[in-house]
Amino acid sequence: MEKQVRRAPRLDLDGVLLLDKPKDITSNDALIRAKRLFNAKKAGHTGTLDPFATGLLPLCFGEATKFSQDLLDADKTYDTVVKLGKVTDTGDTEGLVLRTAKVPSLTLSDIETVLDRFRGAIKQVPPMYSALKRDGKPLYEYAREGITVERAARDVIIHELRLVDWQMPFMTLSVTCSKGTYIRVLGADIGEAIGCGAHLVALRRTRVGELSLSDAIELELLQNASGDGASLASQFLKPVDWLLAQSPAVTLDEALAKRYRHGQRLSPVKEGIDVPQGAGRYRIYGPEGVFLGTAKLRDDGILAPERLVALREH
DSSP: OOOOOOOOOOBOOOEEEEEEEOTTSOHHHHHHHHHHHHTBSOEEESSOOOTTOEEEEEEEEGGGGGGHHHHHHSOEEEEEEEEETEEESSSSTTSOEEEEOOOOOOOHHHHHHHHHTTSEEEEEOOOSSSSOEETTEEHHHHHHTTOOOOOOOEEEEEEEEEEEEEETTEEEEEEEEOTTOOHHHHHHHHHHHHTSOEEEEEEEEEEETTEEGGGOEEHHHHHHOOSOHHHHHHHHOBOGGGGGTTSOEEEOOHHHHHHHHTTOOBOHHHHTOOOOSSSEEEEEEOGGGOEEEEEEEOTTSOEEEEEEOOOOOO
16 A cells, blocks of 8 residues: 655744745736745735736735735836837737737837836726626636726826847836736837837836835746755745834834734833834834834824734744
8 A cells, every 4th residue: 555645734824925926827826836845824025017017026924914915005116118019918028919000110209208107107008918807707707708898097107117238029027006007008008109009029127116026036046946845945035024123123022022922002101112213113022122013003092903813833
């Protein structure tokens, strides 16, 4: 009788992995692979990248998932290459060509005049090839069936739109934008404004909020690293509070930390808590620098617990 090999129990791991997602895999596939390498119980990504896109994909493990919404809501920065003169149904290289057109003769001034129309607050119609749902069904499923449904335009903000290189029919752009912005749509709309249509031939995410691609590891390097899940986690996972580095820190003594962990509001003035700034979010630490979670300092001066993290026994 063949003996079954028992799999090691999954690990309670807490932290953040900055992954440089390769081309031609989904964000969920990248998450599954990383989760398997770490043998982790719980993990999630913080906003998808298209399969053809590469770049920064923050993955949250364990208690870090409590703060993943912050990254979903954060501004993003992308480098992209737009090819003028060809429109595809997906807005990128993976789609079917819908039409082609001659690219007009353009000066640098012409291009900047068009780009300026897309800087600041703009409206975008989400693409049919997207994960947005209508009646519980993703739009891309309708698109694959040849069905187009009406989509309402959404407000987004293009904080920066910079022309990096220009060798027609290709334009290389750097884009910093608000959540919910589709770079594929931006590229296509720029092409329409020029009068010849366009699609993306490359897309790479370089920043998510304060997180940078320069700190990320390639999936292939992670797969080739030696060690078990715990060893890999100690090498590559950033601590949970690394996501909150932009928030000031408050340290509590043992008694106040206990009250905080029971969800009690604290008064910095009455209890002598050193709060470095005004109203806003704070990282909360207990004795010996143990990260406990976050709290909001209200306008009335009360420090209210926001998100608490579980303290693991290691």
